Structure formats: C-alpha cells, structure tokens
Amino acid sequence: MELFDNMMLGFTTALSWSSLLACLIGVTLGTFIGVLPGVGALAGISLLMPLTFNQSPTDAIVMLAGIYYGSIYGGSTAAILLNLPGSVTSAVTCFDGYPMAQNGQAGKALAMTTLASFIGGCFSIVLMMAFAPPLVAVAQSFGSPEYFSMTILGLLAASTLSQGSPVKGIAMVVLGLIVGLVGTDIQSGVARFTFGQRELLDGISLVVLAMGLFGVSEILINFTSLQQATSRQKVDTSWKAMWPTRREWRSTSGSMARGSVIGAVIGILPGAGAAISAFIAYSVEKRVSKTPERFGKGAIEGLAASETANNSAAQAAFIPTMSLGIPGSATMALLLGALLIHGVQPGPLVIQTNPDLFWGLIASFWIGNLLLLILNLPMIGIWVRMLMIPYHILYPCILFFICLGAFSARNNPVDIFLVILFGLVGYGMKLLQLPAAPLLLGLVLGPMAEEHFRRALLLSRGDASVFVTEPISAALLGAAAIIVAMSIRASLRKRRQVKAARQAA
C-alpha cells in the first residue's frame, strides 16, 4: 500500500492552508504569464522567485511549479485565439486550435484544452505516484545513442505533419535543420552561420521563430486583406456551444489516452521535454486518424492529443528533476536553484530525505490542475470576447506584446528584429503555401540529433554500431524503419490504384 501512503502524505502536505494558497497564487499567475505571448514560464518564475525566499521550501516549490504548469496551460489560450504560441509547447496547439477559432469554435477549443490538460496532468500524476522510482531508472538508461534514435523517429514522424505536398514538407524540415545550425557548435565551440554577429552565438530561439512564423505573419496576412475583415465574426459564448458534444468526446477520448501516455513517457526523459511530446502526439494522432486531411484545419483530436501530451509531459518532467537532480530544461534548472537556496539537495535521495516535499509537490499538481479547471472554465467566455476587438485595435496591441515577449527572453533587441524578420519569412511561406510546422520541428530536433549523434560516436570511439547494439536505440530505429516502410507501401499502393484506374478507364 505504498501508493496509498505516499498519496496520504502528499495530500496532507498539499492541503495545508499555506500550500493551497501558494498553489492558487502560482497557477493564477502562471496562467496570465502564459497568455502573454513570449513571456514564458522562465521569465515568470525568475521574476517571482524572490517572493518565495521567505516561504517554506514546500510552499515555495509548490508555487513555482504552479507558475510553470499554469503558464503552459495559459500559453494555449494565446495560441488558439491569436495564433501566437507563447511558449514552445503551445506551437503545436496552433496547428488545429487556431483554425478552430477561425471556424467560430474558439470557445470549444479552449474548453477542450482545459479538459485535455486536466486529463493529461492527472494521468501523469498517478503514474508518478505509483512508479516514480522505476521510471527514474528508465530515464537514466537513455544515453546519446537512444536520444539520437528518438530524434530520428521524431523527424520521420514530422514528415506526416505537413499538409499537401510531401516535398514541401521535407524541404521545410531541412530548412529547420539548417536554421538549427546557427550558433556555437557544442562539440568544438566553433561559431557557425553567425555572420560575425555575437548575438547569434546562442542560436536562434525557437520562441522567436514560432512567434514570427505564426503570429507576425498572421497579422501581415490580415493587413493585406483588411478591407473585408475589420472585425471578426460574432462568437457564441454560451455553455452549450463551448462544451464538447458527445460525438466529440468519443472521438477525442482515444486521442487523449494516447496523448497522456506519449507525454508521460517523453516527459520523464531529461532533455526531451514537453514540446517534443506535443509534436509526437500530434503526428501519431494524424497517423491513426481515418481522416488525416482534417488535421491542420481544425481537427479537435489533434488539439486534444497535443494538449494532453504537453501537460502530461510538463508534470512528468519533475521526475528526473526532483529524483535525479537533473533538470530537463532551463525552467527546471531554475526550480532546482530555488530548492538549493532553500537548503534542499535534489538528487536520488530527495524522496527519502524530504518525502513531504516530494509527495506534497506531486499532490499539489493534482490540486493545481483542479484549480486551473475551476478557474479557467468560467474564464473562457471572457477570453473568447477578445476576438470581438476590432483588428485595428487588437493587432497593434499584439505586435507590441510580441516585441515585448521577444525582447524579454534575453533582454536583447536583436530578438525583436529577428521576430519581425521571421514574420516576413512566414508571410512569404504562406503565399507559397509552405507549411511552417515541419520547420519548427526541424529546429527542435536538428540540434539534438547532431549533438547526440556526435557524442554517441565520441563515446563509442567512432563505432557506429552502437545505434543498433543498444536495445532501446535499436527499437526506436526499428520503429522509424517501420514508418518509412509503411509510407513506401502506401504510396506504392496508391500508384497501383491509379494505374489500375487508368487501365480500367
């Protein structure tokens, strides 16, 4: 009955008044931070961290964690309503969330997001409570060969992200890989494609690229056709219009289940993170769907899968952070820093030395997710009304926030120019009907693939067989091979059908 004991301990800690208050403040602030484009959890947590210096370690970490997953949730709101991915994780939310909003289903998309996030979060929490220690062992068995094989699988899955011409999709993945080369080479320290600009030494920020390609280009497109659309359609904010229908529940239940599992599995790997899990969950969903052509045009299944996955991963990411002391992202590193300041040494012993903190944090996730649900369902109507603001008022405000968000990440004006440059690129891509999603994934996975490929070979002294002799890596590569084989078979069959049809005619 270890699970039960752990849960009891967790909830007694998390249900104390101070922890509840910390949790409430955290998720509320996090939601608002997430809604502001570009102002991510990292900036939010670092700004609010000094507030926690006087709290107990448990309350401090509960509040900071609340800001983190609250902002991931809030990021989806801006993505759905304005096509503005406020964080990396919500880039995938844009794919189907924004088309839904354009079809007048903004309320439904937001409600679905709220519910899907809650379900994804809950799944991950149960998993953590039951299997935290064995999961840590799995996470630790991932070395460079495994990470490399996973990125290959992800890149192949990305080929399904594009709509229409596969050639255009592949071209965009490659472009993303090239953009990912910009910056300092990790292995040698050599500056690549920085053109002497020291500001580019750290590479191109994914958030800046996503805000430019999605948000700024959207505004540019609308500017060029301003006459016909001075204000948007009336939106229905009645409960009935927003709540998913029974048919939608049925069609998304499988998506949410798959999204939860994918999110939890990828979330526990340090260094993989919530963004990749959303990408992969979305690709899987498109693969298994009977109507993949609806994806990218407002498919509620795609939205549900990516939302459950990113929330599930966001919570699961705490497993390696807390129990290994290995932060999976900059935000997690910040949380670790906060723990150290409070005198808690993260590491494999944290579950034994600070059980109230560990289980209290996990229980607080559940409470925090419930709070998000209660807070946000009534808020949806208010968010959706934002769409009724006329364009000539709304767009300058959004542009202002985009620039602010781009600047705030590094306090560097170069990022403002970059976001505008990518906006122009995105505008050109829309005119040429080139998909932006594969480009983003190329940028996410490309640098990872390169880093791990080279490190794996370095550690194996140049022996490339490590990729197939390591069992996990071999399995991942096997799955990638199956995807390729399936695609070839599908295209061959299509060609045969066309041939047969032609012969019959």
Added chain:
Amino acid sequence: MKRIVTLAAGAALALGAGAASAQDYPTKPVTWIVPYTPGGITDTRSRLIAEEFGKALGQNVVVENKPGAGGTLGLEYVARAEPDGYTVVYGTLGTLAAAPSLYKDLRYDPVADFAPIHMMAESPNTLIAYHERPYNTPAELVEYAKEHPGEVTVGLAGIGTGTHLASELFANATGVELLQVPYQGSAPMLNDLIAGRLDIAFDYAVSTLGHVQSGSVKVLGVTSEERLDLFPDAMTMKEAGIPDATTGSWSGLFAPAGTPQERIDILTEAFDAAMKSEPVVAAMQKVQSLPMDMDGEEMGNFVASEKERWTKIIQAAGIEPQ
C-alpha cells in the same frame, strides 16, 4: 547624462565628498546585470545578494538578465553603459579572465573597461568519477590515464566554461591525455556520469553533493587551496602533488570604468555589508561557495593576473578563439 554626472560629481566635491554623495547617490534603483539566463545558481545567488545589497544601499537593486555568448554580451553592455554608478555587473573568471582568449572580437577589455567594486565568491571545482572506476585519488587517475592514454573520457559542461578550463588546467599540469566529451550544460553531463557512460568530470561541490550521497559518483579531489567541509576525504590538488591544477571559478561585482570613485566606495561598502549579512552567509554555505573579501586595487590586480594566467593556459591547450 555625462554632464549631469560631472555636475553631480563636482557638486559632491564642493560640498565635501562623504556627506554630500551619501545624499546624492543613490537616488534611484541600481541595475545589476547578470550576464546569464535566469535560473542556475549564478542568477539565484545574485537575486539573494541583491536584496541585502539594496538594504545596505538604501535603494532597490534590480537584477536584470542579459545572457548570451558565454556571458560576454552582458559584460559588453555594461562596458558601454553610463558610468554613473547605477549599472553594475556580475563578472567572472569566464567573462573577465578567459573570454579574451576564447573570443576573437570581444568588444571590451576586462581590465581597462571595468572598475572593481567587491569580490563575491570562489566556487572550487570537484574532480568526480563514476563510482566503479578503478581510481580514487587524483594521483591514481593520473597513473591510470598515463597507462591508457586518450581512453579516460572527461565531460565538459560546455566549451569555455569554468569546468572546461579546470579540466584543461588539470591536463596541462599533469600531462595526461584525456578524451574530452562536450555537453550543453552540466545537467546532461552529470546524467551520463551517474549512468557510467562517462568516466570523470570537473563539477561544482553543490551539484556534486546529491550524486555523491547516492553513491553513484565519487569525489577524487578538489581544486581549492584547502579541503572542503562537504568532502573532507577528498584531497586537494596540492596534496595530490599537482599544485598547478589549483583553481576555482571566482565572481565579483564591477561597474563601468569611469564611475566616480565616491560612488564606487559607497557601492563597495554596501556590498561588503550584504556579503556579511546573515541570509547571504547562510546561502553561500548552502551552495558551497567561499566568500571572497577583496576589493579596490587588490581586486583589480587579481583580475589582471587571472587574465594573464588563463591566457597562457588556453594558448597552451591550443583552443582557437572564435
């Protein structure tokens, strides 16, 4: 702006420096540039000290992150900032001593462009190894590495970082050949080390501690002058017969060169008080940083000598400036 500063400085002189400048300065919040991303121990520590610093100064001290290019972008920004005493920066071994030989087109001079305020702390490195490796001291490691040249893998938390420099220094001092495996930050490096995919690494006491407690990693030695309280059994490099491998990442607070001396003095005094305040002392203890009580000319000379020292080491290691 410059004229106002001159006027203010002139007025301060006319009225008798001490009393007048105490009233004239600081009259608005002081910005503390941290040239790294929020998060990590540097940023957290700065925010904690900033609070006490502000109390001693009688004005808020606002921490602003200006990360990029190994911290050098933030230093560049401050080197060009108005020298009015309202902008200060967190300078380190990496940005002030090593950067000139790591970056080709650095737009600041570590010695000429900054006025030293007060040193902050020194964080000694730990030399750690996967627990199953056959060596237990720095000397045993050297012996093993000499018998197996190029076979021992050493993790680097990034090219040009303090831990990279420490490992170059170690290799330089002992003449052993190690296979360097670079990572993006110390987290993924430690992950490979505790799983045994990597042999050794240079790290910091604070991040090493948890893994040592769990038994997956052992400390072979420390690079500080004296043994660390946390790892009393780990010998210093000096004890191990490798005195040239003694090092530690240091940090200090700097203002742009040309900041009026009265203002520097006020900042120095307030920072000294902050460093001796109870919360800062306690936090330093927790993260195993050794506070450095050094300011003024002594601090300027220290920075200049460190720059010279590391220029030689980096050139000897054959690292090309980028």
